[in-house]
Amino acid sequence: MGWKQKQLIKGIAIVIILIVAISIVNLYGINLGLDLEGGSHIVLEAQDTDTRQVDTETMNALYRIIESRIDQLGLAEPRIQRSGDRRLIIELPAVDEPDQAIQVIGRTAQLTFRNIDDEILMTGEHLRDARVSQDPDTRAPIILFELYDEGARQFEGVTRQYLGQQIRIYLDQDLLYQGTVRSVISHRGQISGFETLQEAQDIAVLLREGALPVPLRIEESRTVGPTLGQISIEQSINAGIVGLIFVLIIMIALYGVPGVAACLALVVYGVIFVGLLSGFRAVLTLPGI
Numbered sequence: 001m002g003w004k005q006k007q008l009i010k011g012i013a014i015v016i017i018l019i020v021a022i023s024i025v026n027l028y029g030i031n032l033g034l035d036l037e038g039g040s041h042i043v044l045e046a047q048d049t050d051t052r053q054v055d056t057e058t059m060n061a062l063y064r065i066i067e068s069r070i071d072q073l074g075l076a077e078p079r080i081q082r083s084g085d086r087r088l089i090i091e092l093p094a095v096d097e098p099d100q101a102i103q104v105i106g107r108t109a110q111l112t113f114r115n116i117d118d119e120i121l122m123t124g125e126h127l128r129d130a131r132v133s134q135d136p137d138t139r140a141p142i143i144l145f146e147l148y149d150e151g152a153r154q155f156e157g158v159t160r161q162y163l164g165q166q167i168r169i170y171l172d173q174d175l176l177y178q179g180t181v182r183s184v185i186s187h188r189g190q191i192s193g194f195e196t197l198q199e200a201q202d203i204a205v206l207l208r209e210g211a212l213p214v215p216l217r218i219e220e221s222r223t224v225g226p227t228l229g230q231i232s233i234e235q236s237i238n239a240g241i242v243g244l245i246f247v248l249i250i251m252i253a254l255y256g257v258p259g260v261a262a263c264l265a266l267v268v269y270g271v272i273f274v275g276l277l278s279g280f281r282a283v284l285t286l287p288g289i
Contacts, residue, residue: 009036011145021203038093038096038222039091039092039093039223040090040091040092040095040101040221040222040224041089041090041091041107041220041223042089042090042092042101042102042215042218042220043083043087043088043089043090043219043220043221044088044089044090044102044106044216044217044218044219045087045115045216045217045219046059046062046085046086046087046088046214046215046217047105047214047215047216047217048059048214049122049214051214052213052214054085054086054214055202058063058213059082059085059086059088059136061212061213062084062088062212062213062214063088064217065078065209065210065212066080066088066090066106067080067106068204068209069104069105069209070090070092070105071258073237078090078091078092078202079091080095086200087219088216092104094166095284098222099221101201101241102118102218102221104202104205104206105215106212106216106218106247107171107172107206107212108171108172108211108212108215108216109171109172109206109207109209109211109212110123110124110171110209110211111123111127111169111170111171111211111212112124112169112170112215113155113158113168113169113170114167115162115165115166115167116165116166116167116168118168121158121162121167122151122153122154122155124211125151125152125211126147126148126150126151127146127148127151127207127208127210128146128147128148128151128154129145129146129208130144130145130146130203130204130207130208131143131144131145131208132144132197132201132204133190135192140192140194141194141196141197141199141200142190142191142194142200143190143191143193143194143200143203143204144186144188144189144190144194145188145189145190145191145207146188147186147187147188147189149187149275151185152186153189155185155186155187155189155206156184156185157197158253159181159184159185160184160185162181163181163182163183164180164181164182165181166178166179166180166181166183167178169178170202170276171203171206171207173210175194176191176193177191177192177201178193179192185195189205191203220259234258244267247263247266248263251263
């Protein structure tokens with residue numbers, strides 16, 4: 001065997017060792033599905049309003065907005081599906097507080113600007129963006145929002161009309177902010193008064209992804225326990241160990257030394273394969289096992 005061939009073999013061995021090491025590290029971060037880890041199971045039903053009836057277009061819009069809100073929250077592999085003409089079934093692995101999740105994903109999130117007499121001056125339909133920041137003086141969390149041109153023109157007119165007077169900003173029926181207009185504002189503004197950074201982040205997600213076209217009613221909200229998953233994992237591990245032992249015995253008995261090499265290759269392949277699945281944030285479910 002020449003020097004180049006030896007170097008090539010060494011290089012391949014080093015690459016394989018690195019891949020196996022990375023795969024083993026990734027094994028500890030593998031994501032489990034709702035049936036294995038538990039989580040929240042939520043059923044929401046769309047409601048008709050005076051101005052809009054629930055139809056296919058409405059349900060498609062609801063699906064897109066809720067899916068986007070969940071993605072913004074960074075939840076791993078949620079499951080969203082339609083059920084009938086009006087219902088959405090949402091499964092959130094590793095989320096053990098469904099009520100808190102509903103506050104973010106199922107809220108109508110209609111932003112309105114009102115005067116002290118509670119008259120609506122404008123809505124947030126022209127909102128372009130909403131991001132969390134910090135007040136440079138108090139370091140308290142705030143939301144910086146930006147409006148499209150049409151909204152900017154409306155906001156400029158409102159702030160000019162109510163200069164020196166108080167206006168209120170509502171999300172649905174919850175008061176977010178009340179303050180005095182000190183200057184004419186057009187494209188950009190801010191909302192303050194949040195108690196925690198998490199509260200500001202949740203509100204920013206709702207504003208950024210837009211209001212739901214119709215309100216949603218909670219039909220079912222429950223926490224799914226991982227009992228079935230724990231039993232399945234234990235049984236699968238036991239079955240896998242037994243099966244692997246049988247394969248190794250048969251391979252070594254039939255092929256001897258080449259069988260040992262094949263068994264090692266099989267083990268390395270298995271570790272790399274599962275490690276890659278974990279690295280790509282694939283979710284392990286009961287059917288997957």
